[in-house]
Amino acid sequence: MPGSEYQDVRKLNLFSRMADENFASLMRGAYVQNFPAQMELITEGDPSDFFHIVISGSVDLFSSWNGRETSMATVRPVSTFILAATIKDAPYLMSARTLEKSRIALIPSQDVRAVFDADGNFARAIVTELAQGYRSVIRAQKDLKLRTSLERLANYLLRQQKHAGGGAVFELDFEKRRLASVLGMTPENLSRAFKSLQPYGVAVNGTRITIGNQADLEHFAKPNPLIDDHSS
Amino acid sequence: MPGSEYQDVRKLNLFSRMADENFASLMRGAYVQNFPAQMELITEGDPSDFFHIVISGSVDLFSSWNGRETSMATVRPVSTFILAATIKDAPYLMSARTLEKSRIALIPSQDVRAVFDADGNFARAIVTELAQGYRSVIRAQKDLKLRTSLERLANYLLRQQKHAGGGAVFELDFEKRRLASVLGMTPENLSRAFKSLQPYGVAVNGTRITIGNQADLEHFAKPNPLIDDHSS
DNA sequence: CGCAGATTTGACTAGACTCAAACTGTGTGG
DNA sequence: CCACACAGTTTGAGTCTAGTCAAATCTGCG
Numbered sequence: 001m002p003g004s005e006y007q008d009v010r011k012l013n014l015f016s017r018m019a020d021e022n023f024a025s026l027m028r029g030a031y032v033q034n035f036p037a038q039m040e041l042i043t044e045g046d047p048s049d050f051f052h053i054v055i056s057g058s059v060d061l062f063s064s065w066n067g068r069e070t071s072m073a074t075v076r077p078v079s080t081f082i083l084a085a086t087i088k089d090a091p092y093l094m095s096a097r098t099l100e101k102s103r104i105a106l107i108p109s110q111d112v113r114a115v116f117d118a119d120g121n122f123a124r125a126i127v128t129e130l131a132q133g134y135r136s137v138i139r140a141q142k143d144l145k146l147r148t149s150l151e152r153l154a155n156y157l158l159r160q161q162k163h164a165g166g167g168a169v170f171e172l173d174f175e176k177r178r179l180a181s182v183l184g185m186t187p188e189n190l191s192r193a194f195k196s197l198q199p200y201g202v203a204v205n206g207t208r209i210t211i212g213n214q215a216d217l218e219h220f221a222k223p224n225p226l227i228d229d230h231s232s
Numbered sequence: 233m234p235g236s237e238y239q240d241v242r243k244l245n246l247f248s249r250m251a252d253e254n255f256a257s258l259m260r261g262a263y264v265q266n267f268p269a270q271m272e273l274i275t276e277g278d279p280s281d282f283f284h285i286v287i288s289g290s291v292d293l294f295s296s297w298n299g300r301e302t303s304m305a306t307v308r309p310v311s312t313f314i315l316a317a318t319i320k321d322a323p324y325l326m327s328a329r330t331l332e333k334s335r336i337a338l339i340p341s342q343d344v345r346a347v348f349d350a351d352g353n354f355a356r357a358i359v360t361e362l363a364q365g366y367r368s369v370i371r372a373q374k375d376l377k378l379r380t381s382l383e384r385l386a387n388y389l390l391r392q393q394k395h396a397g398g399g400a401v402f403e404l405d406f407e408k409r410r411l412a413s414v415l416g417m418t419p420e421n422l423s424r425a426f427k428s429l430q431p432y433g434v435a436v437n438g439t440r441i442t443i444g445n446q447a448d449l450e451h452f453a454k455p456n457p458l459i460d461d462h463s464s
Numbered sequence: 465c466g467c468a469g470a471t472t473t474g475a476c477t478a479g480a481c482t483c484a485a486a487c488t489g490t491g492t493g494g
Numbered sequence: 495c496c497a498c499a500c501a502g503t504t505t506g507a508g509t510c511t512a513g514t515c516a517a518a519t520c521t522g523c524g
Contacts, residue, residue, distance in 0.1 A: 063374045063378065063458075066379075117356070120352055123355050123359060127359050127362060131319045131362055134369065135316050137373060138304070140373060141372060144373070146296070146301075146302055148480095175502080176503070177501095177502070186480075188482085188505085191505080224297055225277075227297060381511080417513085419471070420513075423473080424472090469522090472518080473517085474518095475515090479510105481510070481511085484505100490502105491498105491500090492498085
């Protein structure tokens with residue numbers, strides 16, 4: 001792994017406070033690979049042999065049941081996925097595939113568990129990471145159970161706008177079909193949902209969104225920090 | 233706190249391996265109280281001042297938005313809730329109320345964080361607990377996104393049947409209105425869903441369920457360990 | 465017995481999905 | 495450079511699922 005990537009990974013909250021030698025040991029055992037787009041990295045139900053770090057590109061976490069499939073989350077650089085399965089030494093609950101050409105580090109799960117036992121700072125960082133992840137999923141569940149798909153879309157747009165800097169014009173960071181799946185609806189329904197937001201000043205052109213009337217949209221979306229604030 | 237309760241709490245996975253003195257210290261600072269039914273213990277958005285342990289009774293975790301409310305989970309003895317908020321020192325994402333007369337221990341969150349920093353075994357237990365909780369919520373999310381309400385009910389019945397010992401006749405452990413909310417539907421819809429399961433051999437009498445044709449119901453429900461297995 | 469709350473039923477509406485067809489936009493080969 | 499192919503998106507029509515509102519029924523309990 002090149003030094004700049006090594007440093008990027010080292011800077012992650014998960015790794016930043018652990019002992020140098022423990023981090024080095026983890027990285028020594030890591031396999032760093034470039035994957036093409038649409039490559040299935042892990043399959044739900046498989047044993048969690050590796051902890052994954054996305055160095056570049058992006059990864060879709062998804063699940064299937066009875067012929068249906070849904071997108072659970074997207075992982076972007078530089079961050080990690082399936083920590084909980086690694087720690088519990090339990091089967092993956094989600095599958096993962098690359099959305100584009102991606103560079104991924106794979107760390108043997110047993111190495112992670114060994115260092116977890118040995119390095120208190122790493123263990124504490126894991127706790128913070130898991131607590132954060134747990135709260136994120138709770139927020140997602142509230143979003144799903146308390147809002148209609150139109151409300152979820154409106155709030156997603158406001159979150160994405162904020163994430164993109166707050167301007168009236170910004171880009172979606174999802175392909176629409178995947179956005180639909182993440183929001184828990186079909187692509188057709190998403191397309192109609194965008195139209196339904198036109199009266200609130202939302203204009204769509206490809207992946208470019210323009211929010212014409214911020215106050216109107218916010219009045220409809222009623223964003224709430226206990227659902228939409230992805231930092232706390 | 234009486235000695236028997238003290239021992240019950242001590243036996244929880246979360247506390248069983250920590251140093252005696254640290255456990256004693258946590259318990260010394262705890263407030264143990266009896267609450268009547270329908271008492272709101274915490275409100276979402278409030279700072280997470282206390283970590284909670286349900287010693288007897290039961291507690292409903294729920295969330296609200298824009299005048300709607302949904303039940304997120306039920307906590308039964310002896311177990312704990314809102315660990316993630318306590319650890320992150322962040323606002324509660326859910327509210328909690330007693331479902332019946334309940335005995336609850338409240339441990340100041342800062343005490344939990346202090347012992348977490350001092351006791352490696354406790355920190356590791358917290359990691360396991362959080363990883364478990366995280367995976368539970370992921371399963372719930374898959375249940376919500378991949379299944380219709382009828383399928384969720386069918387699978388809930390199979391889980392509950394297993395939990396109750398596996399016999400053809402068993403009791404719901406929820407009031408129906410709350411079960412509906414947990415499953416993400418209205419009480420009216422739940423009532424109709426039970427009727428729709430009659431062709432699969434499901435009979436309902438109050439909270440008493442009879443599964444007349446196990447194979448039929450399972451064929452319809454298609455239970456999946458990666459969604460329904462609440463132990464892994 | 466008679467409430468009060470919970471559940472069920474009925475009628476209707478709204479939200480969301482399915483299937484099929486039309487319409488992009490983009491990249492490729494002729 | 496254009497025509498085509500392909501994947502993604504949009505539109506249309508119809509259906510199904512789930513929610514709403516109101517009324518009827520049931521149930522536990524004082």
